[in-house]
Amino acid sequence: xxxxxxxxxxxxxxxxxxxxxxxxxxxxxxxxxxxxxxxxxxxxxxxxxxxxxxxxxxxxxxxxxxxxxxxxxxxxxxxxxxxxxxxxxxxxxxxxxxxxxxxxxxxxxxxxxxxxxxxxxxxxxxxxxxxxxxxxxxxxxxxxxxxxxxxxxxxxxxxxxxxxxxxxxxxxxxxxxxxxxxxxxxxxxxxxxxxxxxxxxxxxxxxxxxxxxxxxxxxxxxxxxxxxxxxxxxxxxxxxxxxxxxxxxxxxxxxxxxxxxxxxxxxxxxxxxxxxxxxxxxxxxxxxxxxxxxxxxxxxxxxxxxxxxxxxxxxxxxxxxxxxxxxxxxxxxxxxxxxxxxxxxxxxxxxxxxxxxxxxxxxxxxxxxxxxxxxxxxxxxxxxxxxxxxxxxxxxxxxxxxxxxxxxxxxxxxxxxxxxxxxxxxxxxxxxxxxxxxxxxxxxxxxxxxxxxxxxxxxxxxxxxxxxxxxxxxxxxxxxxxxxxxxxxxxxxxxxxxxxxxxxxxxxxxxxxxxxxxxxxxxxxxxxxxxxxxxxxxxxxxxxxxxxxxxxxxxxxxxxxxxxxxxxxxxxxxxxxxxxxxxxxxxxxxxxxxxxxxxxxxxxxxxxxxxxxxxxxxxxxxxxxxxxxxxxxxxxxxxxxxxxxxxxxxxxxxxxxxxxxxxxxxxxxxxxxxxxxxxxxxxxxxxxxxxxxxxxxxxxxxxxxxxxxxxxxxxxxxxxxxxxxxxxxxxxxxxxxxxxxxxxxxxxxxxxxxxxxxxxxxxxxxxxxxxxxxxxxxxxxxxxxxxxxxxxxxxxxxxxxxxxxxxxxxxxxxxxxxxxxxxxxxxxxxxxxxxxxxxxxxxxxxxxxxxxxxxxxxxxxxxxxxxxxxxx
Numbered sequence: 001x002x003x004x005x006x007x008x009x010x011x012x013x014x015x016x017x018x019x020x021x022x023x024x025x026x027x028x029x030x031x032x033x034x035x036x037x038x039x040x041x042x043x044x045x046x047x048x049x050x051x052x053x054x055x056x057x058x059x060x061x062x063x064x065x066x067x068x069x070x071x072x073x074x075x076x077x078x079x080x081x082x083x084x085x086x087x088x089x090x091x092x093x094x095x096x097x098x099x100x101x102x103x104x105x106x107x108x109x110x111x112x113x114x115x116x117x118x119x120x121x122x123x124x125x126x127x128x129x130x131x132x133x134x135x136x137x138x139x140x141x142x143x144x145x146x147x148x149x150x151x152x153x154x155x156x157x158x159x160x161x162x163x164x165x166x167x168x169x170x171x172x173x174x175x176x177x178x179x180x181x182x183x184x185x186x187x188x189x190x191x192x193x194x195x196x197x198x199x200x201x202x203x204x205x206x207x208x209x210x211x212x213x214x215x216x217x218x219x220x221x222x223x224x225x226x227x228x229x230x231x232x233x234x235x236x237x238x239x240x241x242x243x244x245x246x247x248x249x250x251x252x253x254x255x256x257x258x259x260x261x262x263x264x265x266x267x268x269x270x271x272x273x274x275x276x277x278x279x280x281x282x283x284x285x286x287x288x289x290x291x292x293x294x295x296x297x298x299x300x301x302x303x304x305x306x307x308x309x310x311x312x313x314x315x316x317x318x319x320x321x322x323x324x325x326x327x328x329x330x331x332x333x334x335x336x337x338x339x340x341x342x343x344x345x346x347x348x349x350x351x352x353x354x355x356x357x358x359x360x361x362x363x364x365x366x367x368x369x370x371x372x373x374x375x376x377x378x379x380x381x382x383x384x385x386x387x388x389x390x391x392x393x394x395x396x397x398x399x400x401x402x403x404x405x406x407x408x409x410x411x412x413x414x415x416x417x418x419x420x421x422x423x424x425x426x427x428x429x430x431x432x433x434x435x436x437x438x439x440x441x442x443x444x445x446x447x448x449x450x451x452x453x454x455x456x457x458x459x460x461x462x463x464x465x466x467x468x469x470x471x472x473x474x475x476x477x478x479x480x481x482x483x484x485x486x487x488x489x490x491x492x493x494x495x496x497x498x499x500x501x502x503x504x505x506x507x508x509x510x511x512x513x514x515x516x517x518x519x520x521x522x523x524x525x526x527x528x529x530x531x532x533x534x535x536x537x538x539x540x541x542x543x544x545x546x547x548x549x550x551x552x553x554x555x556x557x558x559x560x561x562x563x564x565x566x567x568x569x570x571x572x573x574x575x576x577x578x579x580x581x582x583x584x585x586x587x588x589x590x591x592x593x594x595x596x597x598x599x600x601x602x603x604x605x606x607x608x609x610x611x612x613x614x615x616x617x618x619x620x621x622x623x624x625x626x627x628x629x630x631x632x633x634x635x636x637x638x639x640x641x642x643x644x645x646x647x648x649x650x651x652x653x654x655x656x657x658x659x660x661x662x663x664x665x666x667x668x669x670x671x672x673x674x675x676x677x678x679x680x681x682x683x684x685x686x687x688x689x690x691x692x693x694x695x696x697x698x699x700x701x702x703x704x705x706x707x708x709x710x711x712x713x714x715x716x717x718x719x720x721x722x723x724x725x726x727x728x729x730x731x732x733x734x735x736x737x738x739x740x741x742x743x744x745x746x747x748x749x750x751x752x753x754x755x756x757x758x759x760x761x762x763x764x765x766x767x768x769x770x771x772x773x774x775x776x777x778x779x780x781x782x783x784x785x786x787x788x789x790x791x792x793x794x795x796x797x798x799x800x801x802x803x804x805x806x807x808x809x810x811x812x813x814x815x816x817x818x819x820x821x822x823x824x825x826x827x828x829x830x831x832x833x834x835x836x837x838x839x840x841x842x843x844x845x846x847x848x849x850x851x852x853x854x855x856x857x858x859x860x861x862x863x864x865x866x867x868x869x870x871x872x
Contacts, residue, residue: 017588021550042474048479050090052486053092054487058093059103060096062138067540071557073089077148078688090153091155092154094157094459097456098194099356157459167436170458171436179369179370179371181424187200189354191354192354193415194415197457201361205351207347208349210226210342210347212224220250222240231288232258234303235284236264241279252266267283283295371409373410377404377407388511391518396518403494411455413454419454422454426450427442464481465507484515485517488516493518500513519560522565522566523566551577554580555572555576558635583697586679595679596672597673597680597702599673601677609722609762610769615677617648618682620719623715641686680701680702683697691708733763750775751777756794756795757796823854
């Protein structure tokens, strides 16, 4: 759809006196959707621009992180749509295997049931029922934010098309030898009862214990240390370095393992660091990844002593105890036998936790499905190295390389019921058959499908092409793949970005996107992570209700420096609401004074310096905003637009033009046309970030259809350095006189007689405007200058005799001067004290230096104010 270029004959358009977002946003968004502005035509001849949404969980609701990310994506896609691209912002949701299953299991628990009471098929049906009734509420919340998604193309990672894509990729990788099944150590969550991948592990420093204990007897004693004493029940060796002379006599011998009645061998392995601890390590192949590797090298038995819930299964007095209960009990038993050599508590060390439920994970030997990643990861790294994919900001590129260059095989199986079930059937005699989407599974007695489901990230890793209809050769796939940009948080670099890179290159033989633009995390105004437990979590809907969606969007965009975290507080959202009100009020003023876009702009030589200045600045800002967009510098573009709109257009140009409008005539008509041009372009520039208020104002101003399908502004190349310099002089005079008025205690609206000596300067043409801005009356017969301000080559003489109590002001300033002198003396005294400087923290010294600078500046200012007062 293209911009409606006909302006309707709407005379004297009017706006309400106040902008009320709640009255505008909902109906306006529905109008956009109904008119099909966000739909795409895959057969269009327009160049494509594609961004896929990082799919939110079906269990989720809109949080500030979503609002932040979606604001950036919406800004990019709205601009590209205005630039004439066939723009697709692809929507969709993730089935969120573990999270969704947990939600439904909690619902069942309220009924006194478990999923096992229902059985697998009935439980999965129950999850689908929950999704239909309660899942996906975030989609409606995203509409509240104004997100321009192609809703008619909404996808779900468990829908038929994406499920077909998942099965097709699994089959291809299985046949290519990239997917295999093996018994290996995985990260096991005793709460979620499933394995999780390495990047789903959150490491944090926990207070634990380090216990050193003796194995063996007499001369064959050896000391080992552990933070997980309960795992000693599953030890099958002690390992030492082959060159460690302390233990040379023990290598190959068997020693007694306390509490078990077993003996275990002492093996030599180069993995052991002889300089760390005692130089001897206990080996538990079934419960530690490093120990598992040692066990593989030495053909050691793997003895599992913990079940899937972290409960001891080894026969004996500890059987049935929780792992943490067993830890204390085993240490106590070893202590009773005199086996404990040392105990350190607390012992702070890094411990892995489940990223979803925060439970302490247990390394556990289990039969899982794995992706062999070496060739896939190399391809993903090469695509960035050779420039096929750009990473913004560039300083995150090395972090990406550090990950993909050291990637371990990926555990893709989960012990869940909700998700894409592994498409592998196991036969009665150990046969294994992988089945593609168009193939029939084996039938007959004894054949069963694998019970595990795929890691959620497997399906979301296909997102850039599966959402386009792959494995079918669709028009959308041809048009919109590779995607143009991926916008996501740096925390998903490994969860999602690297996997999409691997899958895209493997399946499509092409990168999934040309650019990755990483953003940071949203934090509170003090830079602290937002969390319900911290009491600082914010529901963005509350702020949207209170201040409007545009205010939240602008606040988020203005904080979005590439790859860095974003602090946000309610005061900042309120300030953005004030900005929206400023835009509204300035546009109302413009419309009341006939601002229009009808007709051509007059030639530059027929324009005033004020008009030429604002048009010159307008084109400069258009160029700046384009450059910032192309570099994903959202904070800078939002700041540039804020200061241009508020400071230059509304505070300066509108104010300088008021005298022209009051005078009427041809000059007022020209200024009305220029003001219309400036507002038209400014509203277009602001629209991608604050779509609701700009749409309302722009359609009122222009009478045209919608900003969503309007043309994006372009830099005409017009610049007028002379006009910019001239208005800079005006601004200098106004600013200086305003400062003087404030220093003298004059009220902003208080009128003062003044003489302006402007001869020989460009300021002559601006005298009326400056007098209006500064509340300066013409000098009458009784005028007697009490202050004279030389500024910008001109002189402004003021008569304050009737405006202030000069003697009272002199007393006040004299008192302030004495206070500043005292402050300066105190600061100099401390800074001159060597003993103080030697002991005081640097922050304290810096604070005193700041106080000295402030005092010195106050002395200069107050002395000047006293000198400016008329003599009695």
